Amino acid sequence: MAEPRPVLEMTGIVKEFPGVRALSGVDFRLFPGEIHALMGENGAGKSTLIKVLTGVYPLDGGTIALDGQSMRIDSPFQAQQAGISTVYQEVNLCPNLSVAENIFIGREPTRYGRIQWSRMRKDAAELVDRLGLDIDVTAPLSSYPLAVQQLVAIVRSVGTGDSDGAGAGTKVLVLDEPTSSLDRDEVLELFRLMRRLRDEGVAILFVSHFLDQIYEICDRMTVLRNGTLVGEHLVSELDQVGLIQLMIGKAMDQLEGLHEHQLHAEVGETLLQAEGLGRTGGVAPFDLEIKKGEVLGLAGLLGSGRTELARLLFGADQPDSGKVTIGGKQVSMSAPNDAIGAGVAFCSENRKTEGLVPDLTVRENIILALQAARGWTRPIPAAQRDELVAKYIKALDIRPANPEARVGQLSGGNQQKVLLARWLITQPKLLILDEPTRGIDVGAKAEIQKLVVSLSEEGMSVLYIAAELEEVLRLSHTIGVLRDRKLVARIANGPEITPTRILETIASGEHQ
Amino acid sequence: MTTTPRWRALTQHHLFWPVAVLVVLLLINVPFTPDFFSIKMTDGHLYGSLVSIVLFGSPLILVAVGMTLVIATGGIDLSVGAVVAITGALTCSYISDQADQDSLSGVFLALGIGLVAAVVCGLWNGFLVARMGIQPIIATLIIMVAGRGVAQLITDGQIITINSEPYKLIGGGYWLTLPFSIFVVAAVVAVTVALTRRTALGLLVESVGGNAEASRLVGIRSMRIKIMVYVFCALCAGIAGLMISSNTSAADGNNAGLWIELDAILAVVIGGTSLLGGRFSIGGTVVGALVIQTLTTTIYTIGVPTQTNLVFKAAVVIVVCLLQSPKFRAKVFGNKFGSGAGSGAKGGGTSAATPADTAPTTAAAPKMEVS
Numbered sequence: 001m002a003e004p005r006p007v008l009e010m011t012g013i014v015k016e017f018p019g020v021r022a023l024s025g026v027d028f029r030l031f032p033g034e035i036h037a038l039m040g041e042n043g044a045g046k047s048t049l050i051k052v053l054t055g056v057y058p059l060d061g062g063t064i065a066l067d068g069q070s071m072r073i074d075s076p077f078q079a080q081q082a083g084i085s086t087v088y089q090e091v092n093l094c095p096n097l098s099v100a101e102n103i104f105i106g107r108e109p110t111r112y113g114r115i116q117w118s119r120m121r122k123d124a125a126e127l128v129d130r131l132g133l134d135i136d137v138t139a140p141l142s143s144y145p146l147a148v149q150q151l152v153a154i155v156r157s158v159g160t161g162d163s164d165g166a167g168a169g170t171k172v173l174v175l176d177e178p179t180s181s182l183d184r185d186e187v188l189e190l191f192r193l194m195r196r197l198r199d200e201g202v203a204i205l206f207v208s209h210f211l212d213q214i215y216e217i218c219d220r221m222t223v224l225r226n227g228t229l230v231g232e233h234l235v236s237e238l239d240q241v242g243l244i245q246l247m248i249g250k251a252m253d254q255l256e257g258l259h260e261h262q263l264h265a266e267v268g269e270t271l272l273q274a275e276g277l278g279r280t281g282g283v284a285p286f287d288l289e290i291k292k293g294e295v296l297g298l299a300g301l302l303g304s305g306r307t308e309l310a311r312l313l314f315g316a317d318q319p320d321s322g323k324v325t326i327g328g329k330q331v332s333m334s335a336p337n338d339a340i341g342a343g344v345a346f347c348s349e350n351r352k353t354e355g356l357v358p359d360l361t362v363r364e365n366i367i368l369a370l371q372a373a374r375g376w377t378r379p380i381p382a383a384q385r386d387e388l389v390a391k392y393i394k395a396l397d398i399r400p401a402n403p404e405a406r407v408g409q410l411s412g413g414n415q416q417k418v419l420l421a422r423w424l425i426t427q428p429k430l431l432i433l434d435e436p437t438r439g440i441d442v443g444a445k446a447e448i449q450k451l452v453v454s455l456s457e458e459g460m461s462v463l464y465i466a467a468e469l470e471e472v473l474r475l476s477h478t479i480g481v482l483r484d485r486k487l488v489a490r491i492a493n494g495p496e497i498t499p500t501r502i503l504e505t506i507a508s509g510e511h512q
Numbered sequence: 513m514t515t516t517p518r519w520r521a522l523t524q525h526h527l528f529w530p531v532a533v534l535v536v537l538l539l540i541n542v543p544f545t546p547d548f549f550s551i552k553m554t555d556g557h558l559y560g561s562l563v564s565i566v567l568f569g570s571p572l573i574l575v576a577v578g579m580t581l582v583i584a585t586g587g588i589d590l591s592v593g594a595v596v597a598i599t600g601a602l603t604c605s606y607i608s609d610q611a612d613q614d615s616l617s618g619v620f621l622a623l624g625i626g627l628v629a630a631v632v633c634g635l636w637n638g639f640l641v642a643r644m645g646i647q648p649i650i651a652t653l654i655i656m657v658a659g660r661g662v663a664q665l666i667t668d669g670q671i672i673t674i675n676s677e678p679y680k681l682i683g684g685g686y687w688l689t690l691p692f693s694i695f696v697v698a699a700v701v702a703v704t705v706a707l708t709r710r711t712a713l714g715l716l717v718e719s720v721g722g723n724a725e726a727s728r729l730v731g732i733r734s735m736r737i738k739i740m741v742y743v744f745c746a747l748c749a750g751i752a753g754l755m756i757s758s759n760t761s762a763a764d765g766n767n768a769g770l771w772i773e774l775d776a777i778l779a780v781v782i783g784g785t786s787l788l789g790g791r792f793s794i795g796g797t798v799v800g801a802l803v804i805q806t807l808t809t810t811i812y813t814i815g816v817p818t819q820t821n822l823v824f825k826a827a828v829v830i831v832v833c834l835l836q837s838p839k840f841r842a843k844v845f846g847n848k849f850g851s852g853a854g855s856g857a858k859g860g861g862t863s864a865a866t867p868a869d870t871a872p873t874t875a876a877a878p879k880m881e882v883s
């Protein structure tokens with residue numbers, strides 16, 4: 001499989017940020033026709049290595065050679081010209097342009113200097129088809145959920161070599177956590193495409209915190225820890241336990257037992273009751289009850305309305321029918337404020353656009369919700385604030401543990417933790433978690449799941465949305481199943497409930 | 513390249529470049545006016561170029577401070593010049609109607625009327641932007657254009673002149689050897705800093721400007737905050753209007769505060785607050801406003817011909833803005849003054865990738881930072 005000469009060779013890569021050495025002397029190589037996993041904990045330096053490779057950040061040391069030629073890559077544009085296509089961790093597209101425009105932005109097909117719109121739409125539709133996706137390429141990107149936007153970013157990157165005028169074809173395809181918000185079918189679709197590209201001789205660099213995916217698709221992997229190279233291995237020669245050891249430097253805590261625990265846990269009286277709550281274009285009117293201390297998991301395919309349901313319960317979108325009572329009192333739900341006032345917290349799946357304020361510091365981002373609830377006239381006293389922030393940085397192991405760091409500079413997984421801390425600090429009665437483990441490494445993922453269980457024990461209710469069914473089943477007392485923007489079933493969790501059963505319910509739309 | 517960490521920390525401070533530019537501009541004056549830095553005491557008043565710069569720069573500082581908060585929320589206020597004119601016109605026309613123009617109560621009432629008018633303008637702007645969701649640049653354009661007309665109506669198209677000792681104090685009088693307006697400016701700046709940094713207002717403003725949707729979802733009442741900053745900005749403009757009309761003892765609906773919105777926006781930008789909203793710096797804005805006022809003074813002292821002085825001003829402003837850009841500094845000076853790290857970078861180079869060994873010359877060139 002491994003050809004004698006690597007298509008890409010990075011040697012002794014060093015990258016420093018003020019106060020942080022993100023990469024110290026990392027070697028990395030990529031062979032044509034392989035899928036190569038880049039592994040490591042949150043903040044290990046994976047995205048930084050990718051950004052150095054693609055010219056987003058200048059190198060502080062080391063060399064990059066493509067096809068044996070040493071290169072200077074000063075900008076993403078140059079990287080693309082040289083045949084390196086990239087999907088970055090944070091979706092970086094223009095929401096108000098159409099899907100087709102987003103796919104071809106910067107390399108629109110032109111004739112006599114004018115953009116050929118019809119050709120662009122046709123090509124885009126073909127590309128989308130090739131990925132087996134059902135997307136209207138003329139619709140604005142913002143009309144699609146985040147997962148679809150992520151797919152569009154992937155389509156964009158693999159499409160690079162196809163339109164004429166775009167220099168060399170893709171030699172190296174870099175995918176930084178492309179699957180973090182996809183569900184099973186899209187992942188399979190993506191894998192099919194990746195395999196095809198691999199067989200065409202493209203070298204693929206793949207980052208994911210889903211170990212199963214790594215073992216399913218990758219040939220070889222490179223492991224980073226704290227910005228240093230730990231090793232390069234054939235996937236077939238290193239098992240999951242060994243890999244985790246390499247990544248975190250010790251054996252991992254187990255999640256066994258959580259499930260049993262949840263099955264036997266007691267839940268209290270009704271906290272939230274929604275009756276006929278719905279919104280056209282969002283979710284059909286539904287009834288829902290969440291008890292005190294209950295974890296309600298939502299299962300459903302991409303676009304089935306899980307996020308939309310959560311947003312209605314938070315007042316992020318205004319319902320056009322139905323009512324919500326929380327703790328016996330009716331809440332108007334005309335704006336997030338109403339829900340927050342009633343003790344609801346909402347961690348959006350879309351941390352970049354709906355979650356964090358990138359220019360503010362970790363501390364400021366963490367206290368934002370609490371401060372907003374207190375109003376501007378009552379700042380949180382500095383001592384109390386610092387103590388709270390320090391407590392949650394420690395509890396969630398946010399790295400770097402520096403409250404003054406700008407959130408935009410944190411690694412993706414650590415940003416997710418900041419978002420979580422922001423809402424935990426408000427001690428809500430109902431915590432809505434939409435894909436809380438998105439982009440979080442194996443160790444931290446286990447931590448967060450344990451946290452959810454202990455919060456529910458303390459009496460906090462949780463609405464939990466995750467693409468991974470196992471995760472939902474492990475944590476939930478009750479599972480709500482959505483299909484085509486309708487809440488079709490509400491299943492009490494039990495030993496006989498398996499992912500397959502849930503999938504059947506999703507497929508048939510009813511629970512036997 | 514050897515740079516000590518301290519020097520580096522200094523050049524990374526957000527006030528470093530604005531202050532550096534201010535100092536350079538001040539020094540440029542010395543060859544033309546040798547006693548530029550000297551301050552003399554005459555009749556118990558301090559005189560000197562530095563005092564004049566602060567005195568004449570006072571209205572601009574006020575307007576720019578208010579503008580800073582508006583810009584930090586991601587907005588802009590083009591109406592400040594018109595508000596300056598309206599406030600001055602109302603106040604002066606009220607005073608001129610008084611039998612005794614020196615009556616303290618009359619002057620206070622006049623101030624009140626003027627400032628209330630300013631607040632009403634701010635409420636209107638805030639209402640259009642926050643409630644109706646109109647683009648700030650369009651919403652505030654309304655008063656920018658119509659407001660001058662209103663000011664003309666108030667003054668009947670004339671320049672109203674008054675003769676009121678107490679009123680003269682605000683923009684033209686002295687107190688404790690210094691121009692009174694300096695105290696007004698100091699008070700407004702201090703109040704603004706306290707209001708934004710001692711409370712959570714500054715944080716919430718930066719959050720709204722940094723990510724509006726996230727702020728909504730976190731429960732920040734952005735509508736209120738936006739209305740507040742527009743009102744505050746108009747109030748600052750109103751005080752500047754009092755100052756200008758007081759200084760000249762006249763209200764000129766046509767020319768008072770003309771184009772001050774542009775200078776104010778420039779001052780904010782020079783002070784390091786991004787026009788995109790988010791992080792703001794009141795200190796930076798004050799320095800920025802002083803830079804602009806010093807520039808105006810410099811243009812006179814070095815005798816730039818009047819026809820070209822706007823061109824000269826524009827050129828300096830361009831240089832200042834370029835100096836603020838880490839990318840530009842890295843390109844021109846190398847890494848010494850560079851940003852140190854490509855922060856949140858979006859690249860934009862256009863030249864094709866060149867294998868380094870075929871282009872040895874580029875290897876020696878200062879390393880470009882993409883940031």
Ligand SMILES: Nc1ncnc2c1ncn2[C@@H]1O[C@H](COP(=O)(O)OP(=O)(O)OP(=O)(O)O)[C@@H](O)[C@H]1O
Nearest residue numbers: 017022042043044045046047048409410411412413
């Ligand atoms: N622009 C920046 N400025 C300062 N520090 C940064 C910047 N970008 C990354 N870092 C730091 O570099 C380290 C590596 O970050 P990186 O994003 O490469 O991690 P990662 O391996 O991709 O993690 P994740 O799995 O969470 O995405 C982190 O400590 C991060 O805080």
Ligand SMILES: [Mg+2]
Nearest residue numbers: 047089411412
């Ligand atoms: Mg990353």
